[in-house]
Amino acid sequence: GAVVSQHPSWVICKSGTSVKIECRSLDFQATTMFWYRQFPKQSLMLMATSNEGSKATYEQGVEKDKFLINHASLTLSTLTVTSAHPEDSSFYICSIMEGSGDQPQHFGDGTRLSIL
C-alpha cells in the first residue's frame, strides 16, 4: 500500500502559536487526503477532506479559519492550527485514499500536538 509520511511527529508550543503539520504521500499521487483528530483511547474524528488544487471540505463543527488546509500538490497536504490553545492539544492524523471510494485509506503516523 501507499506510504504516508507525517511531520512533525511531536510538537510542543506555547498558546497563541500557529503550528503547521505536513502530510506527504511518498509513492502515490493523492488527489484526496483526509485529516483526523483523535483523543486518547478514542476513535478518529474526521476534520476535513483535502482536495488537490481546490478548497478543503470541512466536517460540521470544524472551524475552517482555525484549521487551515492547503493541498497544493499531489503529494503534500498541510494542516495549520492557527493561534493554538490548550484545547487544541490532540493527536492529528492524515490519510490518503488510493483509488476510488471503496479503497482503504493509508494513514500517517500522526502528530502529537501539545499546547502549553
Place this chain on the structure above:
Amino acid sequence: TQLLEQSPQFLSIQEGENLTVYCNSSSVFSSLQWYRQEPGEGPVLLVTVVTGGEVKKLKRLTFQFGDARKDSSLHITAAQPGDTGLYLCAGAGSSNTGKLIFGQGTTLQVKP
C-alpha cells in the same frame, strides 16, 4: 447520517482467551475495513470486506461481513499480548467520496 456502533469499547483478557469485537449499523456499507492502532502511531489496515457474508482470515483473526452489509465482526482466537492495541472498524459510505465512518474503537489489553 451513517453510524457504526462498535462494542465492546474496552476489553482486558488473559493470554490464550478468545474474543469478538462487533460493529453494527442500521445503514448499508459498500465495504468495511478493520484497522489496528498502537499508541503514538497511525492505524494500520488489517482487512477490507466487500461482499455480504464474506469471511476473511488473517492468522488468528477472523473477520466477517454481515449478509446485509450492515455489520461486521472480528474474532481473535488464543489472544497474545502482541494483539494489544486499539481496533477500529470503518465503513465506506454511500457517497463515494472516500470518507470513512469509524466506529468508537475497541481498546484490547491482553495480559500475559
